Amino acid sequence: MLAVPERRGKKLSALEDELGSCRGGALTARTMILILCRILYHVGMKSTRSIAQSPSAAILLSWLSLSAWSLFARSLRMRLLSLPFSLCSLWSLCSLRTLFSLCCLGYASIGLAQPVVENQLLTFDEWVEELRAEALSLGIRAETLEALDTLEAPLEKVLEYDNSQPEFVQTFTRYLNLRVTARQVERGQALLDEHADLLAEVQAKYNVQPHYLAAFWAIESNFGSATGGFSVLQALATLAYDPRRAQFFRDQLITALRILDAGHIGAERMTGSWAGAMGQLQFMPSVFFSYGVDGDGDGRIDIWNSLPDIFHSAANFLSQSGWQGDERWGREVILPANFDYSLTGVSERRLLESWRALGIRQVSGAALPVADMEASVILPAGADGPAFLAYGNYRATLAYNPSTFYALTVGHLADRFSGSGPIQRMPVNEQAMSLADVRELQELLNLAGFDSGEPDGRVGRQTRSAIRAYQERAQLRMDAYASKALLERLQAER
Numbered sequence: 001m002l003a004v005p006e007r008r009g010k011k012l013s014a015l016e017d018e019l020g021s022c023r024g025g026a027l028t029a030r031t032m033i034l035i036l037c038r039i040l041y042h043v044g045m046k047s048t049r050s051i052a053q054s055p056s057a058a059i060l061l062s063w064l065s066l067s068a069w070s071l072f073a074r075s076l077r078m079r080l081l082s083l084p085f086s087l088c089s090l091w092s093l094c095s096l097r098t099l100f101s102l103c104c105l106g107y108a109s110i111g112l113a114q115p116v117v118e119n120q121l122l123t124f125d126e127w128v129e130e131l132r133a134e135a136l137s138l139g140i141r142a143e144t145l146e147a148l149d150t151l152e153a154p155l156e157k158v159l160e161y162d163n164s165q166p167e168f169v170q171t172f173t174r175y176l177n178l179r180v181t182a183r184q185v186e187r188g189q190a191l192l193d194e195h196a197d198l199l200a201e202v203q204a205k206y207n208v209q210p211h212y213l214a215a216f217w218a219i220e221s222n223f224g225s226a227t228g229g230f231s232v233l234q235a236l237a238t239l240a241y242d243p244r245r246a247q248f249f250r251d252q253l254i255t256a257l258r259i260l261d262a263g264h265i266g267a268e269r270m271t272g273s274w275a276g277a278m279g280q281l282q283f284m285p286s287v288f289f290s291y292g293v294d295g296d297g298d299g300r301i302d303i304w305n306s307l308p309d310i311f312h313s314a315a316n317f318l319s320q321s322g323w324q325g326d327e328r329w330g331r332e333v334i335l336p337a338n339f340d341y342s343l344t345g346v347s348e349r350r351l352l353e354s355w356r357a358l359g360i361r362q363v364s365g366a367a368l369p370v371a372d373m374e375a376s377v378i379l380p381a382g383a384d385g386p387a388f389l390a391y392g393n394y395r396a397t398l399a400y401n402p403s404t405f406y407a408l409t410v411g412h413l414a415d416r417f418s419g420s421g422p423i424q425r426m427p428v429n430e431q432a433m434s435l436a437d438v439r440e441l442q443e444l445l446n447l448a449g450f451d452s453g454e455p456d457g458r459v460g461r462q463t464r465s466a467i468r469a470y471q472e473r474a475q476l477r478m479d480a481y482a483s484k485a486l487l488e489r490l491q492a493e494r
Helices: 006-024 029-044 055-063 067-080 093-109 124-137 143-148 155-161 171-181 182-193 195-205 212-220 232-241 246-261 286-290 307-320 352-357 392-400 404-417 437-449 461-473 484-493
Strands: 331-333 373-379 389-390
Touching: 124 143, 124 232, 124 246, 143 232, 143 246, 155 182, 171 404, 182 195, 182 212, 182 331, 182 404, 195 212, 212 307, 212 404, 232 246, 232 437, 246 286, 286 307, 331 373, 373 392, 389 404, 392 404, 404 461, 437 461, 437 484
Parallel strands: none
Antiparallel strands: 331 389, 373 389
């Protein structure tokens, strides 16, 4: 038996043991084929990092390229699965063990690296048939998979949305103002009154307050009026066939088929966003599958039309993400003039007593409340914008959507539903940076010795870390905020 790395050897050995026990008929030839071909597929989805140290991989790849190896695995599975069982059973155990050994050779020799662009070796129709075979092997009924017959060629509109980049980076001011309006607040308050009994029932079960559920509902789908008009199957198939994030969307597509197979919704009614987010909650299929709840007791989970299902499912997700029903999300605060801005950010957590000792006060000027709670200082628009103390429920909101702007807006809208006023210290004339501006900022930071990563026009964690390091050296307020003023300073120093 050929050796395999220890971290993979246990799984492969277990599979071999399972294959070796099939003399008694416990495992059918079809199942063996699926196991072996899946290994072949994963071999093809890895590229070599240490081929020089692995002569066996060099020999293997000399006659079969990685792309062809992956295509061979998928094609082999399709053709073998189409054979009658009597022909499949002619495979001898010896032959299977030989093929398994070859799989071990390839799997052991190929290191972790970037996935191969292998979908492009199949036409879309061939890819759909391969997907159908995989779904069948996972127990999804053939009748359910008839929904795949309606799939058309990849939708250009979906790919356009996926590839599009806005010209300007959205500011917190614009993001908030688009989602929190007087009309939206008034409508939310009316819907809270209309569905008070249902929301009270949900709160009693999951300990999530009604005004927060209404805020999620408002921001995700404008209270159910904007759920997206794409076929979820078509959108996910388009993105799964595209090589960039193929495995993620393929997994979501398989899960969407499981949802159809369970009878929760018909394929023609499974609509959502261009990225496959579904219904009034904009759940991805994996989230639906893990957290969806049949709130009205009809045997189905319908987050498109059933408000009991919608609210129970949202509350279940938040509850399991750590939501605390006796706490608020956070609050706007005033920072002292001598505040150390290096203490800002979600990674810095301190007890309220510690923040009080540093001079942070409520926006009204009152002292912070006394409570055994941890909080982080969040600055969505830099040191010159509003400051917030964010509690545990803010972190639970980030599980729904990891955007700082999103989490702050959900919390603020919920506060407005409860009668609170606007944010007090919004920035004046907050300037949006273009993607070109951000790329130049990243390039200048890199040239100055502060690693912001590959310039891509997006302000992520690495860029913020580089900004903060630069601000520390330049003795500036360390708010890690990408701004026009910072760009102009770096340009002048060049």
